[in-house]
Amino acid sequence: MTVARLSIEDLAKIVETRKGADPETSYTAKLLHRGVGQCAKKLGEEAVETVIASLAGDRAAIRAEAADLIYHLVVLLAAADVELEEIYAELGRREGTSGIAEKASRRI
């Protein structure tokens, strides 16, 4: 049996189509309609739920909460008009620089 999979890029495309969609029929449209603040609040909730699942060592719950977390991050990025490509460019800029070396290079 083939398990359906959806990439973050494809999810972001779906989320983008929900801008201006009916909040009565689309949860994403409802979130986007509420604005960046509400999207950020939901993201925070999902982050905490992911932490709780991790501390419980519950792999199935971690998987479900991480999916919720990624969905809400993608929605927040859409609400803030930040494109995935910008995130990829930022990650690319950081590639090859260890977090330890970066931290040591900070003045304070």
Ligand SMILES: N=c1c2ncn([C@@H]3O[C@H](COP(=O)(O)OP(=O)(O)OP(=O)(O)O)[C@@H](O)[C@H]3O)c2ncn1[C@@H]1O[C@H](COP(=O)(O)O)[C@@H](O)[C@H]1O
């Ligand atoms: N991946 C997701 C996804 N993950 C989580 N969720 C929803 O996110 C919500 C978060 O759970 P909560 O228990 O916090 O929800 P809640 O308390 O009812 O939410 P609030 O009332 O606080 O807003 C749930 O309603 C989940 O169904 C998602 N909703 C949509 N998607 C994707 O987005 C696509 C478009 O969805 P619609 O915009 O609804 O058509 C879907 O086809 C999916 O691919």
